[in-house]
Structures are given as structure tokens and as C-alpha cells.
Amino acid sequence: MDEANSYEEQRRRQIEQNKRKLDELRVHRLSAAVRQAAAKPMPAKLLMPRNPRLDAPTRRSGRIASLPEQPDYRIRKANGDVKTVSPDPVPAYATDEERAYAVARAEQLKAQLGSDYPTFIKPMSHGTSTKSSKLCIPTHFAQFLPVHDEMMVLVDEVTNKEFAMLCRVNYKHQKRYLIEWRAFSAYHELADGDCLVLQLIERRKFKVYIVRASSYNNNDH
Template sequence: MAETNSYEEQRRRQIEENKRKLDELRLHKLSAAVRQAAAKPTPAKLLVPRNPRLDAPIRRSGRIASLPEQPDYRPGKARRDDPVSVHANAKDAGRAYATSKAQELKDQLGSDHPTFIKPMSHSYATRNSTLSMPPHFTKYLPVRDDTMVLVDEMNNDFHVLYSCKTNGRKQIPSLRRWRRFAAEHDLADGDCLVFQLIERTKFKVYVVRVSSYNKNDH
């Protein structure tokens, strides 16, 4: 019995000794890791090398420098000799020419039938399905919405809808389903049309083309 107790006591002491050595070993390793981390140098920031091309002075090509100054097409910067400005002036002249010719035609038609002139904008010529008419022309037109007939210079009929909306006290007459007439006659921005009311619900329509203006002849 005494021998068994001696064995158990020896075994207990051996376990405690092993545990003590293990704790000392762990503490030693932890201490070494802390010392190593403290001694480890902080990595230096990476320096981006400078780009010699960006730092170099701007070089101007002699060939490019010898070229004439290029036009500035920004809004409000156009010069009289710029192509854009010249084109705009020619377009304005063609528009004015078409309007003047339409006025001459209107005068020739006389006053037996009410007439009005309608210059074509880009939207009226290519996109809009409704064409507005002068408000004062309402007095010659039906008092309510109705079907209207447009007769071109080849005596072809085009049926549209007449509408007269009231905006406050002002009546705004217009022709709806206008897009077909514009497309069939290949209307363009700057064209000018003369509308002659030959019947209560029928217009004779004359087209003065802006393309008839030749800048070289004026």
C-alpha cells in the first residue's frame, strides 16, 4: 500500500514538473516573439519614381507652330471668316430669299382669298405632326374642329385636321396630321410656304424652296 502511494506521489510530482516546464517554455516563446516584433523595422514607404516625361518642359513642334491658327467653334467664339459662320450667313440669306419670294407670290395671288406665309423650321419640315397658323387667321376658319384639305401645286389632295385651341383669350389655330404633307413634299428647313384659303375648309399650298437661292448669283 505504501509502495502504491509512493508511486502516485512520484507521478503527481512528475506531472507538476512537466506542467511547470511547459509554462516556462510558452512564456519564453511569447517573450521572444514580443522582442522580435519590437525589433522589426517599420517598412519604408514606397516612393513612386518621377516620370521624366511629365517633368520635362513642353516642346512645341516647329511644323505645327507654322500652321495657321485654327478656328474656335465654341459658342459665341465664331469669327466672320470661320466656315461655320460663313455657312450660317449663307443659310440666313437663303431663308430671307425664300421668304421674300413667298411674299411676292402672296402679292401676286391678290386679296380675293385670304392668304398667309409660313416659313419652315427644321422641326416643322421633318418632325412635327402639327403646324401652327397665325392666330389672326382664325376669323376665316371654321368655329370648331374640322377636316381640312391641302391642295399642292400638282392638284394633289392631302387631308389634315383643323384644330382651334383657346389659350386664355387667344385662339391658336393649327393643322394636325401635317407630317405626311411635309414628307411627301420633301420640305426643308428654310423653305417658305404660302397658304391660300380657296374654300372654307380647303387651302391651296405653294412651296418656295430655300434651295432655289444661289449665293453666287446674289
């Protein structure tokens, strides 16, 4: 019985000691402050306008503003509507008769040149004559060309003007291309339906003959 009373007395003293510590630390006051703060409603979030300066003047680069006015490629209809069109000119395509005429003349010219030098014929399409940056050489003609990339020269048979360009080898497909072809095409104003005769007069030099498809209309048939 004495032991039970001693235990209860010790327990009571421990509880009182803990209360004194809590009072010293003011833990109960801090807990009450936290609960009170949590109970308060949060202030409404202020929403700022997305663009508070709607009346501000539009900023433009001085460099852009000083550029000349760009041309307007739009077509205005009678009712005031606007239709945008491409500034590129409409491509001209040769007729079947003009193509056949150019190829036939090229075949005649190739026969006249003889077989002393390797020769091949290359008809021009719209893409090859005006847009392509390379000219594909027929596969059967590859036996006469270098086995690696090398510079070639194309000679105009009329003016003897020379054009240097790279003969590039596609090893996967065993094809060869004349690179920078567009400069030659633009200089000679090649058009759809024209036909070229290329004669390999030296190991790295072609002489080029041009048969114009438009010459079909200048001949009697």
C-alpha cells in the same frame, strides 16, 4: 389558540393537495424540459450560394435568336476604341441668305395672288419641316377658319394632289393647328428655310405654294 391551529392545519392540507395536482399534471417536468431546450445553442443557419449554377448555359429566346443581326452604328477609332453615334442623319440648316431669299419670294408670290382669297406665309424651321406632327396657323388668320374642329384639305398647286387633315382649335389660347402635318411635309420633302404660301380658296380648302430655300443657289444675285 384552537382557531390558529385549525388554520395552519387547513393551510398544510391545501399545500399538499396542490403538490399532488402538480405531480399529476407533471408541470414541473414540462418546465424543466422548456428550460433545457432554451439552454441548447441554436444550430448555425446554412447559407446557400446565391447562384449555385454558375456554369449553367445562358438561355436565349428562340424568337430573338432568329432575328437578323442589328446594324452597328459605332465608329471604331485607330486605337481600337469604340464610339457610339446616332444613326439619324445630321440635319441640314438653311443659311440666313437662303431664308431671306425664300421669304422674299413668298412675299412676291402673295402679292401676285391678290386679295380675293385670304393668304398667309409660313416659313419652315427644321422642327416644323421634319419632326412636328402639326402646323400652327397664325393667330390673325383664325377669323377665316371654322370655330370648331373640322377637316381641311390642302391642295398642291403643282400636282393638285389633295391632303386631308384636321384643323384643331385650342380654345384656351385661341390657336388653330393642322394635325397630321408630317405626312404632307414628308411627301413634299420640306426642308429648313423653305417658305409656304397658303391660300384659302374655299371654306375648308387651302392651296399651298412652296418656295424652296435651296433655289437661292440656282439664281444669280
